[in-house]
Amino acid sequence: MSVLERSHLIIIQEVAREGSLTAAGARLHLTQPALSHAIRKIERQLGVKIWRREGRSLALTQAGEWLLSLANRLLPQFELAENRLEQFANGERGTLRIGMECHPCYQWLIKVVSPYLDRWPKVDVDVRQKFQFGGIGALFSNEIDILVTPDPLYKPGLKFTPVFDYELVLVVGSKHSLRGEKFVLPEHLAGETLITYPVPTERLDIYTQFLQPAGIAPRQQTQIETTDIMLVMVAHGRGVAALPRWLAEEYASRFELCTISLGKMGIAKKIFLGCRETDEEIQYVEDFIEFAGSSHLNSGR
CATH class of the missing domain: 3.40.190.10 (Periplasmic binding protein-like II)
Incomplete structure (x- = not known):
């Protein structure tokens, strides 16, 4: 009867990750001959071919690919279990x-x-x-x-x-034509460049809760990863952005920004x-x- 062991999964994962026996052996603290022997032993124990030779490298067979997928799922669970047990043993460390x-x-x-x-x-x-x-x-x-x-x-x-709780608001530069308004409507953004984080539109509330229900799209969308650069762009009149009010107000004094509610009722989030x-x-x-x-x-x- 073949018995799958955790050590088998570790070897399969490391060989696949490193791409060579030498590199995988170094990670596992095994010499190349010792790792080659371990690979042959695993295949004998499990009764199935896990690797095939492709020139000087090893490629996984269909069974090997399945075991690699299993290793990627199970090994983090083992690690988590051991960490949890250690935390219990060490007083919630x-x-x-x-x-x-x-x-x-x-x-x-x-x-x-x-x-x-x-x-x-x-x-x-x-x-x-x-x-x-x-x-x-x-x-x-x-x-x-x-x-x-x-x-x-x-x-x-x-x-x-x-x-x-927070309110999602429109953020504009201090010289923007909308500055000073208590709220904006979707049509006010039809001619604007909307600066957003690199997130799909279906996950952006400015689209799903404000623009799309009104059938409105901004003139252009620009994606920027960092909040600081986004707000520098807004302050220099390169576009507008939608952010939590508390965050926009933290930056307002640094970048000369104005915040405006989205719609008469605003957009409340948690x-x-x-x-x-x-x-x-x-x-x-x-x-x-x-x-x-x-x-x-x-x-x-």
Whole structure:
């Protein structure tokens, strides 16, 4: 009877990742002959060919590709389990991994993280930016512990807690023709260059809650990664942007900006923190969510 072991998955993953036995052996602290022997042993134990020779390199067979996919799913779970057990053994020592689905929230997060680290001297914080647009999957696969998002997706096994409210507003330069207006209508933006973060339009509230219901599109859209450069462009009359009021007002004095409500009623939003229901009993996870929701540093309130 063949028995699949964790060490088999590690070898398969490392050989595929490094592309050569020499490099994979170095990562695994094995000589090339020792790794070659281990590869042959794995195939004998499992009773299936996992690799095939292509010149001087090894390529995965169909069975090998399936095992690599399995390794990519299971090995992070093993690592998480071991980390969790270590945290329990060491009095809640660990790393809180936060995924971001909210570009403008970094400034808010920094203000929350700093006093949180003072409260939890044995806990580190790691912010994962690569989950800006795929955070739900990252929660389910245990790659992050908390997701910061304005758009929670309620699924079994996940819990989302609102931590602060904010208003999405239009930001214009101090010399813009709309400055001083109490609110704007969608048609006011028909001739404008709209500066946004590099996010699909279906995930931008300025489109989904303001422009598209009115059948309006801006003259042009420009995507910029960083808030500072975005607002420098706005201040110099190169376009307009939609941002949380609290964030725009933080920058207003530096960049000579004006904020205007979107529509007569404005656009109200919330920031949520999502976590796995199974992690609710981990004290430092629960405390971060409670602290973020009650902190006086919440600029959105």
